[in-house]
Amino acid sequence: MANEYILTPEGKEKLEKELHYLENEKRAEVGERIKVAREFGDISENSEYDDAKNEQGMVEARIAEINQILSEATVVAAPKKSNKVTVGSIVTVDMGGRERVFTIVGAAEADVAEGKISNESPVGSALLGHKKDDVVSTVGPTGREVTMSILKIEH
Structure with missing residues (x-):
């Protein structure tokens, strides 16, 4: 069964830029590091060469991963005139007196540090389909119940 990747237009562009880089x-750059490391002599005991080859493997794996995501992804843009939370929405919620802003994105572009949460995450999936002033409850990643009041939805 193939993975279903959902991307916002911004997420697709970010992945395309990363792939290009x-x-x-x-x-x-990694190829040059390998070439220089080979010049140090015996590659069987050459940590520079091993490090460069490992990095090359990680770069190639990431290139393959991005190509797969981009080839299988469904790009969704948040509807301009929707009053419901959808993928691509920027949602401001009140979580027990603390305001938080989340952008709902596909799993491939989720980045909690940037406030981008996956539509498949407990909080993201709980918010989908709800409107401003709705109170939403879910079990968070820590196993505790999280209750949120939707203050604002932007697209």
């Missing part, structure tokens, strides 16, 4: 700059 990896294919056109990082790949050449």
Whole structure:
């Protein structure tokens, strides 16, 4: 069964930029590190060479992962005139007196540090389909119940 990737237009663009960087700059940089490390002599005991080869493997794996995501992804734009939370919505919620702002995105572009939460996460999936002033409860990642009041929805 294939993974279903959901991306916002911004998420697709970010992945395309990362892919371009990896294919056109990082790949050449790592190749140069391997070439220089080979010049140090015996590669069987050469940590520089091993590190460069490991990095090359990680770069190639990430390139393959991004290509797969981009080839299988469904790009969704938040509807401009919706009063419900959808993928792409920026939602302001009150969580027990603390205001939080989340952007609902697909799992492939989720980044909690940037406030981008997956539509598949407990909080993200709980918010989907709700309107301003709705009170939503879910079990958070820590196992505790989380209750949120939706203050604002932007697209």
